[in-house]
Amino acid sequence: MYALITFATGLVFGLGLAVSEMTNPTVVIGFLDIFGDWNPSLIFVMGGAVAIGMIGYVIRNRRSKPWLADKWYVPTRRDIDKNLVLGAAMFGVGWGLSGYCPGPGLTALTNNPMEGFYFVASLIAGSALFHFQNHRKSN
Known part of the structure; x- marks a missing residue:
């Protein structure tokens, strides 16, 4: 179900x-x-x-x-810190420059495959960079 x-x-x-x-x-x-x-x-x-x-x-x-x-x-956090502001700003700039946010960006793989590939590859690379940076900070 x-x-x-x-x-x-x-x-x-x-x-x-x-x-x-x-x-x-x-x-x-x-x-x-x-x-x-x-x-x-x-x-x-x-x-x-x-x-x-x-x-x-x-x-x-x-x-x-x-x-x-x-x-x-x-979510239980209610504070606004620099990571939240920076992340929101980066999301907004990326959305404004490309016209895609993650959900619609995935549809570009069928609507406009080349542009979609670049978007999704960048999305994966950015996510990996974030994960790498946070993993490094916790060690």
Whole structure:
């Protein structure tokens, strides 16, 4: 049952990305270009995501545990440190330059294979670099 719900959730998420055109970097960059040729259409996508997230919080607050897990896994840290700010800034700059964030970037492997390959390879390299740096710090 867990695998089926996970698959269905991923399918709905991917369908939402495709229908909203979040998989099209031109649309994403158009949304981020507020001082140029701005495309406000993704505001509705953002509004829908916030609404679904709010429903999720209501469900979480009313249930002692999730349907398919033993407990809720919720972040407990609330501090804002330099790593959080730097990571968010790097994510934003990368998203703004490429028009891809990780989910839609994976779809580029089929929509635009060469560009998708470069994006996914860079994503893997950046993740490996982060892992290497954190592993080195803990030793």
